[in-house]
């Protein structure tokens with residue numbers, strides 16, 4: 001992915017870590033330094049363009065990664081540069097990985113709710129022309145080392161099929177623990193729950209300050225088992241939640257079907273009931289028959305009468321007999 005400015009000079013390292021400040025990294029000695037504000041603008045352009053490309057690749061209606069969303073969240077973005085592209089022009093970007101700590105309520109294998117704050121994979125994209133060349137793994141591996149976290153300690157926000165395959169191939173992550181939110185966690189998640197750094201550590205984690213993270217303990221906090229789901233959702237909200245607003249049709253079309261419909265391409269040997277590893281509409285549209293049923297509940301409505309008169313279930317007499 002190329003830009004009208006010199007990416008190679010802007011991002012001297014192969015992998016650049018960006019936090020909410022979107023600060024341009026220190027430049028190599030000897031390079032001329034444009035105004036800092038221009039450099040930050042260039043960083044913001046890169047983040048915005050990567051976010052758009054990722055959304056397109058995942059068929060999302062809007063980017064979940066942008067400069068403004070980075071600035072208003074404590075997320076961290078790992079940006080991978082193409083070091084071989086230098087002779088051809090102004091350098092290029094291969095892709096990015098965005099992570100962040102999130103408070104979640106997750107179910108363990110006994111279906112008890114646990115309040116945790118794991119590191120979450122929020123967005124991940126490698127340019128189409130460079131996928132399956134090992135770049136994704138290079139970026140992921142770098143992130144694991146920097147964040148000092150094991151793959152099974154991560155929570156993944158609505159992983160795509162490609163990402164599920166990626167995790168399976170490189171990290172042997174296969175068996176999921178069924179959840180009721182959009183996050184996917186894998187077997188082993190509860191074995192050694194990673195402890196999020198204290199706020200002061202978070203602030204300095206990526207600024208190069210030498211702060212030693214204390215040894216992780218296992219702070220998976222158990223909650224009373226029968227907590228109402230309404231209490232749980234706000235904490236476990238996916239970063240993709242805001243997309244629902246744009247995509248959701250009005251009532252009664254927004255009613256989720258009572259039975260979970262199997263995904264078109266189920267995740268490989270996954271048991272993630274209630275998860276939504278599939279991309280595409282966040283809530284499927286209700287089938288026509290279910291719509292008719294819900295309209296029958298309010299017979300005085302003229303639309304209901306009109307629709308019922310064309311119900312393929314039979315003539316009005318037959319319907320009356322059935323009732």
Ligand SMILES: CC(=O)SCCNC(=O)CCNC(=O)[C@H](O)C(C)(C)COP(=O)(O)OP(=O)(O)OC[C@H]1O[C@@H](n2cnc3c(N)ncnc32)[C@H](O)[C@@H]1OP(=O)(O)O
Pocket residue numbers: 054057058121122123124125126127130131132133134135136137138156157158159160161162163165166167169
């Ligand atoms: C929480 C989220 O971010 S979900 C969104 C994840 N992002 C996307 O789906 C966007 C489109 N996909 C991509 O950008 C990339 O394919 C990524 C980020 C998922 C993986 O990056 P890559 O550089 O392709 O991964 P890398 O080369 O290290 O590993 C390749 C493995 O990933 C998986 N993979 C990558 N692309 C595909 C694909 N098109 N179909 C199936 N599996 C794939 C496979 O396991 C593959 O191994 P294989 O080639 O032996 O089958």
